[in-house]
Amino acid sequence: MRKHKAEIKAAVDKVLSAHNVKYLKMLTKRENSKADIKIPRYMRVNLIRSSPDDVIKHLQDEGWDFVGKLDLENAIRTWNGLPEPARKTNDLAQIGSLINMFKEQALSLREDQFALDPLLFDVLVFPVGTILFNHALTLSGTLVQQDKASCIPAHVLKPPSGSVVLDCCAAPGNKTSHLASLMKDDGKVIALDQSLSRMQTMSHLLEKIDSKCVELINQDFLTVQPDAEDAQKIEFILVDPTCSSSGMLGVQQGKDNYSTDQARLETLSRFQITILKHALKFPNAKRIVYSTCSIHKEENEQVVEQVMSHVSHHFKFKKVFPELKNCRGLDGFPHSKYFLRLSTENDLTQGFFVACFQRRKKVLEQIVKAIKTAEHCNKNKKIITETTDLQESAANNEFLTSDSKLKKKKKKEKPLVSVVPSHDMNVELKKSDVNSDTKKKKYKKPQSLISGEQTLTDEENKKKCDNFSEDKLEGFTATLKRKHKRSLDSAETKSDGLVCEELVQKKKKRKKEKLVSLED
Numbered sequence: 001m002r003k004h005k006a007e008i009k010a011a012v013d014k015v016l017s018a019h020n021v022k023y024l025k026m027l028t029k030r031e032n033s034k035a036d037i038k039i040p041r042y043m044r045v046n047l048i049r050s051s052p053d054d055v056i057k058h059l060q061d062e063g064w065d066f067v068g069k070l071d072l073e074n075a076i077r078t079w080n081g082l083p084e085p086a087r088k089t090n091d092l093a094q095i096g097s098l099i100n101m102f103k104e105q106a107l108s109l110r111e112d113q114f115a116l117d118p119l120l121f122d123v124l125v126f127p128v129g130t131i132l133f134n135h136a137l138t139l140s141g142t143l144v145q146q147d148k149a150s151c152i153p154a155h156v157l158k159p160p161s162g163s164v165v166l167d168c169c170a171a172p173g174n175k176t177s178h179l180a181s182l183m184k185d186d187g188k189v190i191a192l193d194q195s196l197s198r199m200q201t202m203s204h205l206l207e208k209i210d211s212k213c214v215e216l217i218n219q220d221f222l223t224v225q226p227d228a229e230d231a232q233k234i235e236f237i238l239v240d241p242t243c244s245s246s247g248m249l250g251v252q253q254g255k256d257n258y259s260t261d262q263a264r265l266e267t268l269s270r271f272q273i274t275i276l277k278h279a280l281k282f283p284n285a286k287r288i289v290y291s292t293c294s295i296h297k298e299e300n301e302q303v304v305e306q307v308m309s310h311v312s313h314h315f316k317f318k319k320v321f322p323e324l325k326n327c328r329g330l331d332g333f334p335h336s337k338y339f340l341r342l343s344t345e346n347d348l349t350q351g352f353f354v355a356c357f358q359r360r361k362k363v364l365e366q367i368v369k370a371i372k373t374a375e376h377c378n379k380n381k382k383i384i385t386e387t388t389d390l391q392e393s394a395a396n397n398e399f400l401t402s403d404s405k406l407k408k409k410k411k412k413e414k415p416l417v418s419v420v421p422s423h424d425m426n427v428e429l430k431k432s433d434v435n436s437d438t439k440k441k442k443y444k445k446p447q448s449l450i451s452g453e454q455t456l457t458d459e460e461n462k463k464k465c466d467n468f469s470e471d472k473l474e475g476f477t478a479t480l481k482r483k484h485k486r487s488l489d490s491a492e493t494k495s496d497g498l499v500c501e502e503l504v505q506k507k508k509k510r511k512k513e514k515l516v517s518l519e520d
């Protein structure tokens with residue numbers, strides 16, 4: 001047998017190739033596999049170059065038949081257009097099945113037809129197998145081929161134009177370029193990745209879509225210092241870390257080989273938790289989206305639930321596309337209804353998972369601000385002369401995550417330093433030789449008093465300080481508590497309330513001690 005191994009292999013290969021079978025395992029897996037499932041071709045309109053309306057018009061001028069948005073209305077139209085007997089659409093069960101008609105409609109598009117996706121305004125749906133990679137609109141970067149599921153994270157993160165966004169596992173740049181598109185290239189997207197070769201691919205993509213707002217950084221995200229000056233400007237973070245890729249159609253069909261054994265899933269899960277926790281340490285990040293193209297709970301629900309258990313004082317889950325009632329997270333997890341899970345069978349996309357962390361309202365920050373104001377005023381009155389440990393806590397973001405103050409950082413953190421100033425294709429990407437200064441940034445005294453972000457003049461400041469008293473601090477915190485009573489009362493924010501209470505008590509105690517010592 002060994003003697004004829006090569007001949008046998010050649011003969012088997014010949015038979016397989018005659019039956020269009022690429023790998024032997026495709027035959028053995030076929031019965032249980034999703035080999036027959038097809039996904040429409042999704043194309044995203046790059047809003048930097050054009051608009052969905054203009055692209056639709058362009059395609060119609062080329063002879064394509066635009067069938068509209070694949071939504072309920074369209075489904076009803078199609079439904080009513082069906083031959084007799086006419087169907088009534090006023091009972092819920094029928095409307096439910098009409099919603100499912102997205103699948104039918106998408107899969108029954110004729111080869112010259114296309115549609116607008118019902119969920120994502122910038123995604124067009126073409127028939128399965130449509131080849132558009134060499135279409136003029138694709139070549140010019142006006143259309144970008146991207147699976148619908150992979151377009152969801154940027155829509156959930158939803159950074160407005162002008163904002164500062166971090167994509168911490170960015171390469172090869174599909175979601176980065178989508179973020180730049182949704183922001184109309186206005187603002188800043190910091191695209192960070194540790195893989196140099198994947199960043200080169202991203203650099204080409206960004207060149208093609210004509211984005212100027214993306215800054216490329218080749219660095220290990222875990223070495224980025226969350227409280228460095230630049231990092232403090234970050235308001236939105238996308239965390240799309242390495243995963244098992246088990247949701248990719250090729251992997252589901254057994255064509256692409258990825259190992260998803262338990263040991264690998266556990267390793268991936270640990271890595272994903274570390275990356276996500278790090279992202280949640282950025283002090284001014286108000287929304288953080290976590291996504292994977294994995295179908296395994298170990299990389300999805302388990303990761304976000306575990307991380308949330310550490311940061312629930314400061315973050316809550318925001319429901320991802322609540323209108324998609326049949327696409328929630330797996331049962332058995334406390335926050336399943338907040339997560340989005342898309343599957344190839346039900347949603348005609350790659351298998352995908354998305355969760356969104358939203359920073360809680362600023363009750364705690366307001367209390368801390370009020371306390372600092374009192375200290376600032378008292379300092380003017382020469383009552384308090386030292387910086388209190390409360391200020392230091394605020395400066396060191398001790399309130400940010402419970403584990404951040406407990407655990408020693410394993411990697412040496414550095415400020416964000418752009419080593420790739422633009423995504424010019426000629427720029428050679430280099431490993432970051434960043435400043436190794438890891439000293440904590442000195443706490444900067446707030447310029448404004450308690451009146452929000454408003455900056456007061458010296459005179460106004462003095463007046464405010466003169467009028468400020470111990471009673472006022474208590475009055476102010478009481479007002480804050482009244483103002484936020486509803487949220488403090490709710491189970492979700494009880495912990496915030498406790499922390500506020502604790503801070504106020506701590507502050508009162510410290511003041512008493514200082515006053516006593518002054519009197520002495």
Ligand SMILES: C[S@@+](CC[C@H](N)C(=O)[O-])C[C@H]1O[C@@H](n2cnc3c(N)ncnc32)[C@H](O)[C@@H]1O
Binds near residue numbers: 169175194
């Ligand atoms: C799933 S891919 C990201 C896909 C990308 N978001 C997109 O839509 O095109 C995961 C990326 O994370 C990067 N990565 C893994 N560990 C990292 C780390 N510690 N710091 C930065 N990037 C990392 C990998 O190099 C890889 O490019």
